[in-house]
Amino acid sequence: MLTTKKLKPLLPQEDYLPHVAYDCVIFGFDGKELKILILEYHNTGYFALPGGFIKVSESIDTAVKHGLKERTGLDNIYLEQFYTFGSMSRVAPDTMRTILKANDFDCVESNWLFDRFISVAYYALINYNSVTLKPDEFSDSINWYAIDELPDLMMDHNEISKKALQVLRANLEKNLIGMNLLPDKFTMKELKEVYEVILGEKLGRTSFQRKILSLDILIRHEKLYTGGAHKAPYVYSFKTKNN
């Protein structure tokens, strides 16, 4: 740990909308569990959702896309805004002060980052394996955590995560969720497992197969020989992707 670092200049207030932030619950599926990305701030013990601020010249959507690109290296992420958190309990100047100090920022007593912030919350669905995780300048790690094994997060971030999962569940039917959490090609079993971890319950194998196939959204490809001593499953892809 360098102790001779110079104090860094703060994010310039005039470039950003004061009082407005975004937070993002980024879901991924590792083949077994549903996970989200959590970052840990330097030297503070604070765990938090990836988030950021809105430039005065960009829309909220654009700001979120830029932030995700930086953290994950991914473009064209599936994003859904789901709630804006604006309670008074979100005012936590001490927390922000601690983070800035621990990051050697030139931190004056009165600063826009210590003010009250409302947070526009999004959830994202990404392909677990295509991510290159990059901690931002405030944090020394960004890692996957299973949704039922989250650490204590700062401020209301546990609440935000919980609500994100609720909304994801409610949207499961109408949006083609699997498309974003799986690679381009996958087996029916993998798709079923995605649905199961999101819903938190086991689904009937045959019911699921027929239900999904009846939606007419999948293309069946070649069989997948895994080396297992059993019938090889077909590989599928979503119709809207590629062809």
Place this chain on the structure above:
Amino acid sequence: MLTTKKLKPLLPQEDYLPHVAYDCVIFGFDGKELKILILEYHNTGYFALPGGFIKVSESIDTAVKHGLKERTGLDNIYLEQFYTFGSMSRVAPDTMRTILKANDFDCVESNWLFDRFISVAYYALINYNSVTLKPDEFSDSINWYAIDELPDLMMDHNEISKKALQVLRANLEKNLIGMNLLPDKFTMKELKEVYEVILGEKLGRTSFQRKILSLDILIRHEKLYTGGAHKAPYVYSFKTKNN
């Protein structure tokens, strides 16, 4: 119209969160159509959704409740936050300048109200007949408009209204919508009509009756003698209200 009015002081910036507003789509059912409340600003020709700003000392939810109380006289309104609008096309300083000038506000060139605003949008469901409408100090009328006969609204308020209706439709099943749009006691026919105007389609009389009754959320009361030459319908209320 008084022309000798003194210039009024502006909303003091230091009391409010800059760049953050709320807008509210207030639904009511007049027995025939689904309507929303629209206000018209003095001397501008601008129609708009009721909205307002957030005090630094209150949560967004609280701010919205206060605003609705002022406009409608109602407490305990059913409220649902459904989206936050934050695109760059929302920056419209000229519109705000016109409104302030037309209202004789003491309006300097550079003012926080001319800045970019993001808007947290809510929809409300209220009982059409229990409302006492009060225009605020910017507007000279607040009136009901059928959802398919809205005037041109300022900025993105038409888009906000449209999205509100979409979300209301999507939430129709899971939330007990009728409870908030109807008086405490109502007939099955009235409840069916509420569903029909929200969904924009006719529903089968008998299917609807059985579906709703099977949800086990209604209490059947006495019969209602309307004077019509036919069987008197039962009156119902929702279980969660009263008893």
Place this chain on the structure above:
DNA sequence: CCAAAAGTGTTTTAGCTACACCCATGA
């Protein structure tokens, strides 16, 4: 030839629609 997993056929069930019938009401 066996076990495991995948695909599909068949039966059962549940919910919903549509129709019909009966009832209550006031003219």
Place this chain on the structure above:
DNA sequence: TCATGGGTGTAGCTAAAACACTTTTGG
């Protein structure tokens, strides 16, 4: 007693679940 509208019974349809059966694969 007739017309109107409300409540409910019943038959039929359809979607989904449960189960069984068959197929494919490697050991």
